[in-house]
Amino acid sequence: MTAVGIDAMEIWTGKLKLDLAETFAAEKGEDPEKYTKGLGLFASSFPDAHEDIVTMGANAAHRLMERKGLTPADIGRIDVATESAFDNSKPVSTYIAGCLEQVYEEDFHHANKGERKFACIAGTQSLDDAYNWIRAGRNRGRSALVVATDTALYARGDPGEATQGAGAVAMLVTEDPDLVELSTEQGYGSADETDFLKPNQQFPSVDGKRSMQVYLARMREALEDFESVAGDTHPDDFAFIPYHTPFPGMVRKAGLLGYRHMIRCTEVEDELADEIGRQPREEEFDDREAYEEAIRGYMDDLKSTDQYREWYAEVVEPTLSISREVGNWYTGSVHIARAAALQYAAEEDRDVTGDRLLVGSYGSGAQAEIHAETIQEGWREEVDALNVDEQIRNRYDISFEEYEQVHDRHNHDKSIELAAFTEPDGEFVFAGRGAMDERTYDYVE
Numbered sequence: 038m039t040a041v042g043i044d045a046m047e048i049w050t051g052k053l054k055l056d057l058a059e060t061f062a063a064e065k066g067e068d069p070e071k072y073t074k075g076l077g078l079f080a081s082s083f084p085d086a087h088e089d090i091v092t093m094g095a096n097a098a099h100r101l102m103e104r105k106g107l108t109p110a111d112i113g114r115i116d117v118a119t120e121s122a123f124d125n126s127k128p129v130s131t132y133i134a135g136c137l138e139q140v141y142e143e144d145f146h147h148a149n150k151g152e153r154k155f156a157c158i159a160g161t162q163s164l165d166d167a168y169n170w171i172r173a174g175r176n177r178g179r180s181a182l183v184v185a186t187d188t189a190l191y192a193r194g195d196p197g198e199a200t201q202g203a204g205a206v207a208m209l210v211t212e213d214p215d216l217v218e219l220s221t222e223q224g225y226g227s228a229d230e231t232d233f234l235k236p237n238q239q240f241p242s243v244d245g246k247r248s249m250q251v252y253l254a255r256m257r258e259a260l261e262d263f264e265s266v267a268g269d270t271h272p273d274d275f276a277f278i279p280y281h282t283p284f285p286g287m288v289r290k291a292g293l294l295g296y297r298h299m300i301r302c303t304e305v306e307d308e309l310a311d312e313i314g315r316q317p318r319e320e321e322f323d324d325r326e327a328y329e330e331a332i333r334g335y336m337d338d339l340k341s342t343d344q345y346r347e348w349y350a351e352v353v354e355p356t357l358s359i360s361r362e363v364g365n366w367y368t369g370s371v372h373i374a375r376a377a378a379l380q381y382a383a384e385e386d387r388d389v390t391g392d393r394l395l396v397g398s399y400g401s402g403a404q405a406e407i408h409a410e411t412i413q414e415g416w417r418e419e420v421d422a423l424n425v426d427e428q429i430r431n432r433y434d435i436s437f438e439e440y441e442q443v444h445d446r447h448n449h450d451k452s453i454e455l456a457a458f459t460e461p462d463g464e465f466v467f468a469g470r471g472a473m474d475e476r477t478y479d480y481v482e
């Protein structure tokens with residue numbers, strides 16, 4: 038069977054930076070370490086006054102098409118994953134195609150366009166749609182363009198304000214990909230939950246603490262479902278495990294849970310038994326509460342073992358380096374975690390061709406999905422082409438007062454004029470609204 042997966046990716050960060058320790062915590066009178074150590078976040082990206090989900094997505098897609106030497110005729114579908122859409126009918130993909138048509142002679146009139154919504158997991162669901170379309174043989178040799186783009190804003194004063202972010206990831210899905218092949222096997226953990234939602238409103242209603250419990254519960258269900266088709270997983274099976282990363286502290290919890298699950302009934306559990314005992318088994322307890330307390334105790338002990346710490350440092354920690362500088366990108370978040378891990382492998386000069394990733398996606402509401410990926414031969418060239426670190430370094434560092442202006446500028450209920458802080462250079466920009474209140478865009482050379 039021919040491999041299908043991600044051939045190439047490009048990342049576009051919002052061009053503004055809010056320093057969480059120096060600027061945000063200072064203004065709120067909070068300990069900066071709540072951000073840097075507790076949540077594991079240093080900064081959030083924000084869109085400049087001329088940026089939005091369309092410009093960020095179109096700019097990422099344009100870079101991707103230019104680098105891969107593609108024209109619109111090479112693309113058979115454009116799927117945009119977002120939970121920040123501004124229109125209940127016209128999909129963001131039509132706006133992005135419209136932007137790209139300004140800079141290419143051909144058009145995308147024969148490409149199928151759509152928009153995927155399921156909180157943060159929609160980016161991975163769009164990859165699945167593209168994968169299935171190619172596997173079904175409906176692509177006529179063409180590739181799929183998947184764009185995950187979001188402006189993750191919370192209401193001012195909401196605890197979620199600490200975990201905001203904005204950016205886009207464009208991915209090209211093809212046969213014989215250069216970056217990673219996606220596994221056919223997938224596992225799901227899905228339930229009707231009301232932990233985080235936006236009932237026709239821009240900023241989420243969120244029960245933060247509950248959302249973290251739901252994330253972990255659904256992720257565990259998805260892992261069990263994945264194992265039911267792909268066989269048991271073991272910590273040594275995967276070079277990296279990129280998770281959906283609302284903030285790195287969340288992944289710290291998910292990593293520990295995943296490790297405990299994977300070592301159960303293995304030689305690792307046996308090796309650790311002298312130091313921390315064996316994992317509690319539910320049948321050994323009279324009630325669920327006592328069992329859960331015993332599990333919490335075991336997890337606390339497990340967290341401090343050398344085996345776990347070394348595994349986490351090698352397999353999970355490298356996935357967090359971009360997230361900690363940009364915050365939550367919702368649909369793009371798990372995809373920047375993959376990119377961060379591969380960048381780390383390149384920096385360490387490791388040859389990871391043929392190695393596997395276990396990818397844990399999640400969306401509130403709620404659903405987790407786990408699949409595996411196999412790193413392809415062309416990975417190094419693809420990763421070396423990314424300029425995300427340079428983009429992160431070049432962001433304009435906003436003061437708290439400027440942050441308030443930027444937040445207002447992107448608040449759909451306000452119409453605030455604001456001069457851009459950065460100079461557009463070879464990119465799409467928001468140009469205003471047309472006769473039917475549609476958003477319009479220009480390409481600035």
Ligand code: HMG
Binds near residue numbers: 074199233284
């Ligand atoms: P909070 O109440 O501001 O923070 O809410 P906290 O007091 O819980 O502190 C956070 C962590 O920092 C804690 O660590 C503290 O102990 C620690 P933990 O105990 O959990 O390990 N801490 C410190 N550490 C060192 N030095 C200090 C210090 N102070 C505290 N001085 C919360 C945090 C995440 C709940 C909030 O920001 C929030 O509501 N965020 C939005 C919801 C969210 O991100 N949920 C994550 C799971 S759901 C998800 O991922 C889906 C999502 O992406 C949406 C989608 O799918 O579309 C959100």
